Amino acid sequence: xxxxxxxxxxxxxxxLTYKNDHQSHIKIMQADACLKCEKKPCVTACPAKVYEWDxxxxxxxxSYENCIECGAARMMCPYNNIDWVPPRGGFGVxxxxx
Amino acid sequence: MADDKFDxxxxxxxxxxxxxxxxxxxxxxxxxxxxxxxYAGAKNVQGAVLYSKMLADVIPEFWKDCPLQRAITDxxxxxxxxxxxxxxxxxxxxxxxxxxxxxxxxxxxxxDKWFSKKAEDLGVTLVTGVTVRDLIRENGVIVGVKTSxxxxxxxxxVIACDGVNSILAQKAGLHREWKATEVALGxxxxxxxxxxxxEDRFCLEGDQGSTTEMLGDITKGMLGYAFMYTNKDxxxxxxxxxxxxxxxxxxxxxxxxxELKRHPMIRKYIxxxxxxxxxxxxxxxxxxxxxxxxxxxxxxxxxxxxxxINPTHREGSNLAMAAGQMAAExxxxxxxxxxxxxxxxxxxxxKLEVSFVLKDxxxxxxxxxxxxxxxxxxxxxxxxxxxxxxxxxxxxxxPKRVHQKRIMKMFLKERGLLNMALDAWAMRQAIG
Numbered sequence: 001x002x003x004x005x006x007x008x009x010x011x012x013x014x015x016l017t018y019k020n021d022h023q024s025h026i027k028i029m030q031a032d033a034c035l036k037c038e039k040k041p042c043v044t045a046c047p048a049k050v051y052e053w054d055x056x057x058x059x060x061x062x063s064y065e066n067c068i069e070c071g072a073a074r075m076m077c078p079y080n081n082i083d084w085v086p087p088r089g090g091f092g093v094x095x096x097x098x
Numbered sequence: 099m100a101d102d103k104f105d106x107x108x109x110x111x112x113x114x115x116x117x118x119x120x121x122x123x124x125x126x127x128x129x130x131x132x133x134x135x136x137y138a139g140a141k142n143v144q145g146a147v148l149y150s151k152m153l154a155d156v157i158p159e160f161w162k163d164c165p166l167q168r169a170i171t172d173x174x175x176x177x178x179x180x181x182x183x184x185x186x187x188x189x190x191x192x193x194x195x196x197x198x199x200x201x202x203x204x205x206x207x208x209x210d211k212w213f214s215k216k217a218e219d220l221g222v223t224l225v226t227g228v229t230v231r232d233l234i235r236e237n238g239v240i241v242g243v244k245t246s247x248x249x250x251x252x253x254x255x256v257i258a259c260d261g262v263n264s265i266l267a268q269k270a271g272l273h274r275e276w277k278a279t280e281v282a283l284g285x286x287x288x289x290x291x292x293x294x295x296x297e298d299r300f301c302l303e304g305d306q307g308s309t310t311e312m313l314g315d316i317t318k319g320m321l322g323y324a325f326m327y328t329n330k331d332x333x334x335x336x337x338x339x340x341x342x343x344x345x346x347x348x349x350x351x352x353x354x355x356x357e358l359k360r361h362p363m364i365r366k367y368i369x370x371x372x373x374x375x376x377x378x379x380x381x382x383x384x385x386x387x388x389x390x391x392x393x394x395x396x397x398x399x400x401x402x403x404x405x406x407i408n409p410t411h412r413e414g415s416n417l418a419m420a421a422g423q424m425a426a427e428x429x430x431x432x433x434x435x436x437x438x439x440x441x442x443x444x445x446x447x448x449k450l451e452v453s454f455v456l457k458d459x460x461x462x463x464x465x466x467x468x469x470x471x472x473x474x475x476x477x478x479x480x481x482x483x484x485x486x487x488x489x490x491x492x493x494x495x496x497p498k499r500v501h502q503k504r505i506m507k508m509f510l511k512e513r514g515l516l517n518m519a520l521d522a523w524a525m526r527q528a529i530g
Contacts, residue, residue, distance in 0.1 A: 006356040012287070012376035019136065045344035047285050047351045047378035069141055070378040071263035075278040075341050086134055086141075086263060088246040090227030094140040097288045097332075097375045098206035 009049050013066055021091040024064040026050065026073070027083040031059050034081065041076045068093045104130045104223070106429055107243055107253040109230045109266055111138035113415040114401030115259030116213045117156045117422030118429075123220040125430045130251060131214065131222050132243070134229040134260075139210030141261075143286065143379035145327055145334060146206045147309060149416040150198035156419055157216055161198045165208040167329040168307025169199035172300070176363060178314035179484045183363040187310075194306050203307050203327045203334070205288075230260065233269045233397070239438070240270060240396030255438045256397045257425050259418070262380040264403035272399065273390035278342035279470070280384030280405070282322055285351045286336030287359075289371035293331045299367050300328055311412065314480030316358055318349060321469060321476065324358050325412075326367065333368055335359065338381055340466075351378065383409045386463035392450070393443040398425040408458045410465055410529070417455050424449040461529070468528040475521055478513055 028034065035058060042051040048066045051073070053059075069092055073082045086092070106122055108115045111133035119131045135141040147170065153160050171194045174187030193200045218224050234242035234250055242252035243266075258266035262281065267273045300308045312324040322339030337351075337358050344351065358364060382388070382405040389405045392398065400406065401418035408417065428446040432438050450456045469475065486505045509518065 006353075006360070007373065009350075009352045012352060012373070015373060015375050039345075039348055041345040041348060044348040044350050045283070045341075047283065068376075068378050069263075070283060070380050072281070072283045072341055072344075072378075072380055074263075075276055075281055076345055078345065080275070085231070085265065086229050089134055089229040090136050092141070094136050095143060095207055095375065095377055097208075098139055098142045098144065098146070098210070098377065 013048060013068070016068065017094050017096065018065060019091050019094060020065045021087055023088075024062065025085050025087040025092070026062045026064045026067065028060050028062065029081050029083050030079075033079040034060050037079060039078070041078065042073055042082065045076050046073055102130070102251065104128050104251070104253040105433060106130075106255050106257060107132065107251055108257045108259055109243060110259035110261055110401070110403070111135075111210060111214045111217075111224065111226075112142055112259060112261060112401060112418065113213070114403075114406075114418035114422035114425075115257070116210070116217050117419040118257050118259060118400060118426040119217045119222045120156055120220055121423045121426030122429060123217065123222045127430065127433065129222045130253065131217055131224045132228045132230055132251070133214070133224065133226045136227050137211060138214035138224070138226065139207035142206050142210055143284075143377045144206045144415060145286070145325055145336065145412070146204050146209070146415070147201050147327065147412065148204045148209065149201045149413065152416040152419040154198060156423055157213075163212070165204065165212050167203040167205060168302070168305050169194040170201045170203065170309055171199075171306040172302070172308035174308065174310040176310060176312040176314075177480045177483060178312055178316055178361070178363060179481055180315050181362060182484045182488065183314075184483055184487055191306070203309070203329050205329060231265060233266060238395060240394065254396075255429050255432065255443075257422070257429070258397060258399045258403050259401045259422060260403050262382045262402040264399070266397070267390050267399050267403050270394055270397050272394060276382065276384065276388070278345050279340060280382065280388045281341045282338045282381040282383045282409070283341050283344055283351060283378065284336055284338030284381055285355050285376070285378045286334060287355065287376050288329070288374045289333045289335060289368050290331060290374050291333055291368070291371040295370075296328050296331065296333065302328065305330070312358075312364075313476075315477065316354075316361060317476070318347065318354070319473070319477050320344070320347060320349065321466065321473070326364065332374060333371060335364070335368060340383070341380070352376075381409070381414070382407050383466060385409075385466060386456075386459040389459070393440055393446050395440045396438050398428065398443055398446050400425045406455060406459070408462055410462050411458070413458070417458075420453060420455055421450060424453065465528040468524045472521055472524060482509055482512055
């Protein structure tokens with residue numbers, strides 16, 4: 001194991017089964033709040049790399065289809081700016097082992 | 099579905115919800131159990147250790163057909179630095195000589211499917227793929243739920259077992275959002291390994307199992323710990339830390355897990371193992387002081403939704419099952435009177451208070467606060483005791499009394515007598 005390369009988050013998420021909804025269950029409420037947010041903990045602490053800072057557009061892009069539904073983003077955001085609800089019935093990640 | 103009325107609606111088919119549904123169905127109540135996953139367990143993540151007592155209270159002789167992994171005979175704690183570990187543990191085959199054993203490892207999704215099937219066999223209407231988004235109130239009293247698709251379902255009483263991200267507790271006005279200090283974020287991998295290898299590496303016979311909790315440098319000063327549990331032919335390896343610490347440090351949880359997998363004390367255990375699944379989950383670790391009110395007119399809350407976790411003892415699903423059962427018993431009694439007011443449902447809180455659930459939660463209510471106040475303990479002590487052990491075992495031609503003096507000096511220099519006394523006092527007070 002020590003000789004192997006670290007497993008990327010993309011490879012970890014690749015192990016999972018999702019049923020994707022066409023609508024997102026995550027909303028950034030005020031785009032302006034992210035401009036003054038220095039540390040952007042959502043980008044680093046989300047365990048599924050859902051949140052990415054788009055330098056050109058100066059906003060957070062959410063890849064909601066990656067979400068593994070821990071819900072941490074709500075508490076992680078220093079501006080309480082992430083509106084996260086569980087996906088609609090039957091959608092989202094489906095753990096096989098849990 | 100809109101025309102149906104049930105005696106009770108349980109939201110969430112986890113340990114609390116299924117235990118509640120089973121208990122009510124046995125008493126002849128007409129129960130709907132709503133689950134947002136495609137199947138029970140689809141959204142659920144746990145280490146996972148199952149404690150027999152609380153499950154046997156709900157399903158006597160569960161061991162006859164429950165999908166169990168290994169009977170835990172070995173409980174270990176590793177206190178780690180980046181290059182070393184103090185390894186302590188208690189191993190007893192006595193744990194595996196009784197049926198049931200004290201605890202077992204389980205694969206949560208398999209367990210939840212089995213547990214919810216037991217509820218269905220008793221007449222519970224299990225509806226999967228339904229996300230509950232709101233409550234229905236009449237004259238201020240909760241009388242049902244609304245789904246994400248706009249369907250309504252009515253009942254005399256709702257039991258909210260919708261987990262750490264409970265929507266219902268908030269909709270009922272029983273709690274605001276958790277604070278970042280009240281929840282921990284855990285990430286985990288299940289790694290496939292042939293059972294002979296697991297038994298050799300962990301010194302286990304047959305279906306005996308081991309658990310390892312790990313503290314120290316691996317959390318990089320964050321409040322949390324890691325775990326490694328043996329299943330039959332897989333290992334569950336995970337790490338969890340307080341959400342405010344992830345917020346403060348900008349550490350990526352999946353990178354923390356990768357570092358753990360490469361740690362020199364861990365990597366040989368999992369060498370050659372194939373990752374089967376990656377998962378993440380919030381653990382409500384705010385404890386007693388973070389618990390919302392547990393009942394209101396027409397609704398009760400149980401399990402993670404109510405912060406029922408004892409992190410110092412790695413317990414949660416057992417508290418959930420016991421609380422689910424007590425919530426159900428309260429509803430059964432309320433049905434006899436035909437009244438589901440907060441006053442009647444307050445019997446639930448009294449049941450929890452007499453049980454281990456609230457006693458344990460009260461006894462451990464200050465532990466996380468105390469550790470947060472003295473956060474440096476998390477890194478200083480693992481370092482100090484590892485260095486002390488290193489000194490103790492090292493042979494360098496110097497007499498042992500010189501080694502002992504060095505150890506004493508190191509503790510006094512790095513932490514000081516007063517601080518050590520304060521640490522000990524704080525922990526003694528916190529653990530009760």
